[in-house]
Amino acid sequence: MVRSDARYPLDRRTFLTLTGISAAALAMGTGVPAHAAPVNSRVPADPFGLGIASGEPTPDGVVLWTRLTPEPLAEDGHGGMPPRDYTVEYEVAADDRFRDIVKSGRAVASPELAHAVHPEVTGLEPAREYFYRFRVGGEISPVGRTKTAPAADADPGSLAFAVASCQAWYHGHYTAYRDMAEQDLDLVLFLGDYIYEYGITEANLWRQGVGELSAAHAATTITLEQYRLRYALTKHDPHLRAAHAHAPWLVTPDDHEVENNYADDASQYGMSPEDFLRRRAVAYRALYENQPLHSDSLPEGPDMRLYRRLRYGKLAEFNVLDTRQHRNDVPSDGGTPGGEHTDPERSILGERQEEWLYEGLKVSDAVWNVLAQQVVVASIDRDTGPGTEYSMDIWDGFTANRERLFEVLTSNDVANPLVLTGDIHRHSATELKADFADPDSATIGTELITTSVASDGDGSDSDHLADLWLGNPHVKLYNARRGYLQVAMTPTEVTSEFKVIDQIEADDTGTVSTAARFVTEAGRPGLNEVSGGQQ
Amino acid sequence: MTTEPAPVTGATAEGRTGAIDLSWDLPGWEPLVDHFAIHASKSPEVEISSATLVGTTVYGRFSHDTLGPEPVTRHYRIVTVDAAGGRSTPSETVRASSTKSMTTYGRALAQVGEFDSKSLELALAPAGGPRGFRAAFPDGVDFVHGRSDPGTDWSYLHPGPEDEWAGRTEHTFRLRFTLDTVPEARSDSRSG
Ligand SMILES: [Fe+2]
Numbered sequence: 068m069v070r071s072d073a074r075y076p077l078d079r080r081t082f083l084t085l086t087g088i089s090a091a092a093l094a095m096g097t098g099v100p101a102h103a104a105p106v107n108s109r110v111p112a113d114p115f116g117l118g119i120a121s122g123e124p125t126p127d128g129v130v131l132w133t134r135l136t137p138e139p140l141a142e143d144g145h146g147g148m149p150p151r152d153y154t155v156e157y158e159v160a161a162d163d164r165f166r167d168i169v170k171s172g173r174a175v176a177s178p179e180l181a182h183a184v185h186p187e188v189t190g191l192e193p194a195r196e197y198f199y200r201f202r203v204g205g206e207i208s209p210v211g212r213t214k215t216a217p218a219a220d221a222d223p224g225s226l227a228f229a230v231a232s233c234q235a236w237y238h239g240h241y242t243a244y245r246d247m248a249e250q251d252l253d254l255v256l257f258l259g260d261y262i263y264e265y266g267i268t269e270a271n272l273w274r275q276g277v278g279e280l281s282a283a284h285a286a287t288t289i290t291l292e293q294y295r296l297r298y299a300l301t302k303h304d305p306h307l308r309a310a311h312a313h314a315p316w317l318v319t320p321d322d323h324e325v326e327n328n329y330a331d332d333a334s335q336y337g338m339s340p341e342d343f344l345r346r347r348a349v350a351y352r353a354l355y356e357n358q359p360l361h362s363d364s365l366p367e368g369p370d371m372r373l374y375r376r377l378r379y380g381k382l383a384e385f386n387v388l389d390t391r392q393h394r395n396d397v398p399s400d401g402g403t404p405g406g407e408h409t410d411p412e413r414s415i416l417g418e419r420q421e422e423w424l425y426e427g428l429k430v431s432d433a434v435w436n437v438l439a440q441q442v443v444v445a446s447i448d449r450d451t452g453p454g455t456e457y458s459m460d461i462w463d464g465f466t467a468n469r470e471r472l473f474e475v476l477t478s479n480d481v482a483n484p485l486v487l488t489g490d491i492h493r494h495s496a497t498e499l500k501a502d503f504a505d506p507d508s509a510t511i512g513t514e515l516i517t518t519s520v521a522s523d524g525d526g527s528d529s530d531h532l533a534d535l536w537l538g539n540p541h542v543k544l545y546n547a548r549r550g551y552l553q554v555a556m557t558p559t560e561v562t563s564e565f566k567v568i569d570q571i572e573a574d575d576t577g578t579v580s581t582a583a584r585f586v587t588e589a590g591r592p593g594l595n596e597v598s599g600g601q602q
Numbered sequence: 603m604t605t606e607p608a609p610v611t612g613a614t615a616e617g618r619t620g621a622i623d624l625s626w627d628l629p630g631w632e633p634l635v636d637h638f639a640i641h642a643s644k645s646p647e648v649e650i651s652s653a654t655l656v657g658t659t660v661y662g663r664f665s666h667d668t669l670g671p672e673p674v675t676r677h678y679r680i681v682t683v684d685a686a687g688g689r690s691t692p693s694e695t696v697r698a699s700s701t702k703s704m705t706t707y708g709r710a711l712a713q714v715g716e717f718d719s720k721s722l723e724l725a726l727a728p729a730g731g732p733r734g735f736r737a738a739f740p741d742g743v744d745f746v747h748g749r750s751d752p753g754t755d756w757s758y759l760h761p762g763p764e765d766e767w768a769g770r771t772e773h774t775f776r777l778r779f780t781l782d783t784v785p786e787a788r789s790d791s792r793s794g
Contacts, residue, residue, distance in 0.1 A: 143687065144636070150687045178686040179633070290637035290658050291685055342661040345628065345635070349660055352634055352685060368631035 095175035097130075097187045097362045104154040104173045110204030111137035111147060117299060118308030119201060121213035122359030124254065124315040124377065126193035129213050131157055132359035133201045135182035139303050142283040144295030144353075150178045156202045157186050163198045163210055176203070181295050183356040193218040194380075211312040214253050221380035222558070227252050229314075230552040232321070232441075232489025233260040233519030236301045237267045239274050239571030243520045243551045244306035246566065246579040250553060252314040256385075258489035259321025259441040260522065261358075262297045264288045264350075273524045273572045289346055294353035302357060306575060311359075318358045319373055319387050321441040321490060325350040328460055331417075332369075333396040344369040374420050376427055383556060384433040386424055388440035390462075393417025398464060402457040408464045415442075415465035425475045431482070434558050434589055438486045443495075444469065445514050446503035451538050461490070473501065477511055483589050484512030485561060487552075492519040492526075494546040494565040495536060496585055498593045506540040510593040515563050515585075517552035525549070525570045528582070543594045546582045561587040565599075607633055607682045609690040615678055615698035620719065621667035622676055622698045628662040633684040640664050641679050641692070648679040650692055668719040671703035712747040712779035714756050721758035735761060735768045743775035 095103070114135040123130045133155065138147025152175050159170040170191065174184035184201075191197060194217040201208040217223045229247050247255065265271065267284045280300075288294045302308065322328050325347050332340035332347070348369040355366055364372050373389035394415045400406025407413075414421055428436060438444075442461040446469075450456040457463040476484050486499065499512035518526075530547040537545050548567035555562040563585045568577040583599030612627035624640065641654040648654060656666055666676065676699075679692035705717055714724075721727045726734045735757060745756050760775050761768030 145687055180685075290660050291634070292636055292658075292683075338661070341628065342663070345660040345662070348631065348634060349636065349685075368634075 096177065096180050096184045098172050098174050099154075101173060104175060105152045107153050107204055108149070108151060110135075110153060110206060111149075112206065113137055114146075114148075114203055114206050115201065115208040117146075117302040117357075118311055119199070119208050119211045120311035120359040121199065121211055121315045122317060123361045123375075124214060124216045126216050126218045128187065128189035128191050129197075129215060129315050130359045130361050131159075131184075131186045131188060131199055131201075131211075131213075133184060133208055134356065135176050135203060136299060139299045140281075140296065142281065142292070142296060144292035144299075145178060145181060146295075146299065148176075148178065148182045152177045153182065153203055155184045157184075157188075157199060158202075159188055159191070159197050159199045161195075161197065163212070165198065165200070165210075169197070181353075181356045185360065185362065187361065191215050193221065194223065209308075209312060213315045216377065217380035217382070219378055219380065223380045223382045224557060226254070226379050226382055226556040228254040228256060228554050228556070230256045230258065230439075230487050230489075230515070230517045230554065231520050232258040232517055233323075233492055233522040234301070234307075235260070235263045235265075235271075235323075235519070235522040236297075236304070237263075237272045237274055238524045239521040239549060240575035240577070241304050241306040241310075241520060242568045242571050242575050242577040242579065243549065243566070244304075244310035245575060246568075247551060247553075248306065248309040248313045253379075255310060255314050255316045256439050256487060257316055257318045258439060258487060258517065259319060260323040260489065260519075261318065261320065261354075262288075262294070262301050263323045263522070264294075264297070264326055267300075274521075275573050288350070291349035291352060294350050295356065298353055298357040316359060317377065317385065317387055317439065318360065319389060319439065319441065320354055320391070322391055324354050325391075328397075329391065330394045330396045331392060335397065374416075374423065378433065381433055382558060383435040383437055384427070384431050385437045385439050386427060388416060388424070388438060389420065390415045390441045393420055394465070397459050402455075402459055402463070404455065408457070408459055409466045411467040413465050414468045415462060416468060421468065421471065424472075428475055428481045429479045433482065435483045435485050435556060435561065436481050438484070440486065440488060442490045443488050443497075443514070443516060444472075444486050445497035445499055445539070445541060447536065447539055447542070449535050451534055473499070473511060477501070477509075483587075483592065485587070486512060486514040488514055488516040489519075491516060492523045492547070493532070493536070494518040494544060494548075494550065494552070494567065494582060495542060496544040496563065496565075496583075496594050497539075498541045498543065500541050503539075503541065510541075512592050513561075513587045513594060515552055515554070518546065518548065518550050518565075518567070520551060521549060521571060523547075523549070524572050528567075543585070543596065544583050544599075548582065550579070550582070559589050561589075562597075563587070605633075606688050607635065607684040607690045609682055609693040610638060610680050611693070613678070613680060613693050613696045615676075615696040617673075617698040617700040619701050619703045620669050620671060620717070621665050622669065622678075622700055623663065623665050624678055624680075624696065625663040626680060626693065629682070633686065633688070635660060636683045636685050636687070638664070639681040639683060640666070641681065642666060642676045643678075644674075644676065646677050646695060646697070648677050648692070648695055650679065650681060669700045670719065671705045671717050673700050673702045675699040711781065712777065714745060714747070714777065715752045724752050724756050724758035725754050727758035735759070739773070742773045745775070745777050747777065747779035 116139040120132040136146025161167040176182040334343040351366040351371040398407035495516040502508035550567040584597040610626040637658040682690035
């Protein structure tokens with residue numbers, strides 16, 4: 068196992084078993100021996116409407132996922148399942164015809180987890196493609212493809228991954244996933260805003276051809292049944308299902324999986340922390356239920372462990388960050404120079420996550436040290452004139468945290484820092500500067516920012532924010548269409564391809580093209596434009 | 603197998619103009635509460651059915667705020683629904699009365715829209731705010747009674763400096779109306 072840090076003093080599963088029947092039922096969703104599996108009563112037909120998924124690849128395993136939903140859009144969030152436990156069987160094979168089955172087992176789908184299962188498969192070979200499927204009663208799921216990570220000490224020659232974020236279902240079709248599912252990929256990274264909490268009404272339903280939605284979808288998601296329903300609506304999309312079935316995913320949420328711009332226990336909409344944490348708890352529960360996450364990420368009340376590290380041999384280490392749950396609240400100064408946002412006490416990661424990140428970076432021997440996270444790290448001056456203005460929702464609102472991170476990167480000669488970011492619904496790429504105010508200062512890393520899959524609808528190559536972004540000399544790309552980012556990584560270079568779609572609102576037939584391509588050389592941080600920069 | 607969650611305790615109800623505010627004690631984290639279902643009735647026997655369901659929430663409070671300008675009395679019981687779909691027995695019944703709105707006895711000088719706890723007759727409703735406010739009202743709302751149209755000239759929401767969707771700045775709204783004579787006593791205004 069490459070899960071390197073000691074996360075909990077007590078083994079997670081032991082802990083769950085000790086905390087009572089309900090928690091034990093949750094743990095059984097990750098796998099049970101045959102004698103512990105309940106005998107199924109009649110299973111409703113077509114229970115795999117939300118598809119299947121895999122995630123969290125290690126050299127010897129993956130987490131598999133499915134959720135039983137014979138009626139995916141049942142408004143109580145239970146997908147049409149009776150309130151009973153069901154045994155779900157899974158098979159992992161070396162071939163897609165399942166002639167060579169290498170692993171099989173059982174997990175319990177319980178109503179506490181909306182009949183989701185998360186079998187944790189181990190004992191697989193490193194850097195190998197596998198196929199998997201589920202069975203419940205007489206029903207067999209579609210087949211998924213996944214791939215384990217290379218051995219910890221391997222020297223992989225290449226790694227291909229896609230990066231996506233921000234997929235407001237109601238703003239358009241998931242054409243990006245149609246294209247992604249046709250690529251040869253080892254991994255998909257999702258960087259936040261998988262769902263949005265807003266009610267879906269005539270005003271924001273720009274995705275055409277989807278018919279009438281019931282009144283339940285018009286509500287802002289606040290209760291567990293509402294978050295579950297929103298995930299079901301989102302995951303019902305065929306292209307999203309195809310992308311999940313195509314490669315293992317690494318998922319991290321941003322704000323909209325709970326509520327716009329929240330900060331730890333602070334809502335930006337005038338609600339007490341005590342009340343807001345109730346909402347965060349149900350939102351995190353629904354998040355766990357609907358993603359191929361390891362049981363390390365099973366929420367306890369309102370808390371969820373989301374930061375983690377995955378290694379792809381000596382080629383790359385992925386530090387998956389959580390910049391929402393542990394951050395300080397919005398500063399009062401609004402970004403005036405030297406104001407509260409520069410307070411050394413402020414952190415976007417929280418003390419424990421910062422410590423964990425820095426310790427990992429200091430000892431890493433990987434060629435590429437990747438931060439897979441949500442909001443823009445580069446400083447972005449939003450005033451196109453002589454003044455300065457900064458967004459307090461991104462790392463600019465936590466300048467001391469950024470300085471500490473950069474200090475760790477430079478003083479420890481951390482190899483090839485590569486930041487992956489979502490959030491802004493634009494493709495962008497930045498050079499991370501030792502001093503953002505001085506264009507001649509050293510470039511210490513590279514940041515690739517993926518546009519949204521759907522949020523903000525069709526978009527256009529340029530828009531009213533282009534001047535603002537490109538007015539910052541370290542910003543090398545701006546494109547306001549929808550799409551995703553595809554990355555080819557080798558020991559000597561990273562090639563980033565920023566893919567865009569001509570339209571997503573009318574239907575899912577949009578044309579995908581490459582807006583820009585950059586090469587970042589190992590040992591030389593920054594962006595070499597191959598085509599299409601400075602849109 | 604699913605067990606029944608415990609009903610909430612400590613429920614209170616308090617009336618104000620057009621609304622009754624409920625609150626109760628939040629239980630522990632296990633089992634996780636999916637939501638609290640709030641049932642209301644005119645009679646002290648609150649039947650638990652979809653017909654009496656007035657709202658759901660995960661918070662420890664709920665405002666039943668569609669009661670209109672006349673004072674009314676309501677009885678409430680709350681059902682706790684957990685993550686597995688288990689439903690508690692209903693909480694104890696609490697009751698309260700909303701208070702009379704001055705629109706029921708005062709003399710209207712000017713009125714925009716209806717006192718119906720809805721905003722659909724007003725500009726940007728139901729959800730045009732985030733995209734539309736700055737475009738529709740760059741200089742704030744300026745409404746002339748008798749001449750302006752509530753459907754285009756009166757925003758269904760009036761954002762304040764905390765509202766990021768409207769640019770986190772202060773906005774002014776003006777409601778202009780004509781008086782036949784200058785009144786001797788002060789006038790009051792009401793929204794709803
Ligand atoms: Fe977003």
